[in-house]
Amino acid sequence: MSHIFLASPHMSDEGYEKEYIQEAFDTNWIAPLGKNVNEFENEMKSKLGAKTSVALSCGTAAIHMALKSVGIKQGDLVFCQSLTFSASANPITYEKAIPVFIDSDESWNMSPKALREAFEKYKNNLPKAVIVVHLYGLTAKIEEIKSICNEYDIPLIEDAAESLGTTVNGKYTGTFGDYGIISFNGNKIITSSGGGMLLFNTDDAKEKASKVLFWSTQARENARHYEHKEIGYNYRMSNVVAGIGRGQLKVLDQRVSKKRYIYEYYQRELSELKGLTLMPRDLYNSYSNCWLTTIQLDDNCKVKPLDIMIALEENDIESRPVWKPMHMQPVFSECDYIDDNQTSQRLFEHGVCLPSDTKMTDEDLERICSIIKGLWNHV
Incomplete structure (x- = not known):
């Protein structure tokens, strides 16, 4: 009897992925970027209804960049759902911030009751962000959680790594928060072999996306020589990986x-x-x-x-x-x-x-x- 996987990559029967990968080879746009990256970003934001998006090396990188985008600094608090994979919480520590973990309720996701208690407890030291997760594709009480965050004027980062394709009142998860996180890891509902996407849903989405692009390409300044005034990261998705993602999005x-x-x-x-x-x-x-x-x-x-x-x-x-x-x-x-x-x-x-x-x-x-x-x- 054959081995049965928990969840494994499933390429399209139509071979969409091969077409995009072949185009990358034919045009020699293997790296660093190229048409597939740009189009994958455009197709994803169009499918989900986000204002803009940036394709990155993994979902964890997307969370890290979202945290940097809201200005997380050493010693800041971040409220984070406790019942989740460690990738939701680890990037908080990359910036030497401090996670405060929030319990779940019958939704299996962040309890609005516990979230409100956290805000009351830390009313004199409010968090710089809240990270909610849609576990196993189950939606959190996202509208209620978003409302609480709005009360305190705190950015909401929506970890939709496991919920791509899930909707609430016809709206896709990942587009309720100020930022949305998508993962294309090998076990996700669609995969690019790895990779992730950061969605931006704020009024200044294009400005924030531009800054994330800057950080994720080693924070290189616009100069003839290599000039760096900030710490950068090698977080961009490759053109080949994006080609797989484009094919997968079709199915x-x-x-x-x-x-x-x-x-x-x-x-x-x-x-x-x-x-x-x-x-x-x-x-x-x-x-x-x-x-x-x-x-x-x-x-x-x-x-x-x-x-x-x-x-x-x-x-x-x-x-x-x-x-x-x-x-x-x-x-x-x-x-x-x-x-x-x-x-x-x-x-x-x-x-x-x-x-x-x-x-x-x-x-x-x-x-x-x-x-x-x-x-x-x-x-």
């Missing part, structure tokens, strides 16, 4: 449809297992991309998350735990955490991410569900 809607089909298959086959629930979907007038279908096991369930992961692993099938919250990570052990009933910790301890690869067949899905059901038949 984004297809990938979202398949991810939702996978969720619905699991829902149909597994939802009657005692003690098992699937993650929520399409809350708050949203349409989720269902990037990874994730389950929760309640306290009384005799089958444990590790039982499922081991059983799948023994059958050459990938799965993984829910992200371990940042406030539980040793590297952030001294950081403050604003709790809302320990929701993020509970989701981590009781969760499993099931295979959600868009190349899976119904036979693959049947195989996975049969293994999981078998665990319930033996307890």
Whole structure:
């Protein structure tokens, strides 16, 4: 039986990616930039409805540049969702700022209640930014969170690395905040093998994007010689990588449809297992991309998350735990955490991410569900 991936690259059947890569080779625009980079930025901002965008080497670089764009300095506070991958929080420390982690609620994402408590607690030392995440393609209560940030006049950075294609009231995630983060890592819903995109949604978007372009190309001044007045970074996306991304963007809607089909298959086959629930979907007038279908096991369930992961692993099938919250990570052990009933910790301890690869067949899905059901038949 073949190996089943959690989520892996899925190139278009039409070969769009090869066409753009071939054009880069034919014109010798392999590096540093070129037509594919410019067009990928234009096509992405047009698809999502952002004011402008900058293609970068990864989503982490996009978060870093967003933080620099809002003027983060040493000692500044940044409120950040705790239940997320470390890439959401690590760039805060690049600028020697201080993360304050915010718990989740039933949305699986940042709790507006805990966020408001954080603002009250730090009313005499307000953060310079808030980083909210749309985990596994599930939308946060983004309009409420945006409203709270507006009350305090604090920029909102929207980490939509996992939610490309998710909408709320018809508006794409990544375009609600002042900045939006997209990732094209190999396991994302579309991939360019790596890479990321920073979306700008402010009135001065073009000015801010120009500054990010400057920083991300080593902060080289406009001079005949190499002149540098600021620290810069080698963060720009290559023309070949952007070509893959352009081809992938053409099949984004297809990938979202398949991810939702996978969720619905699991829902149909597994939802009657005692003690098992699937993650929520399409809350708050949203349409989720269902990037990874994730389950929760309640306290009384005799089958444990590790039982499922081991059983799948023994059958050459990938799965993984829910992200371990940042406030539980040793590297952030001294950081403050604003709790809302320990929701993020509970989701981590009781969760499993099931295979959600868009190349899976119904036979693959049947195989996975049969293994999981078998665990319930033996307890």
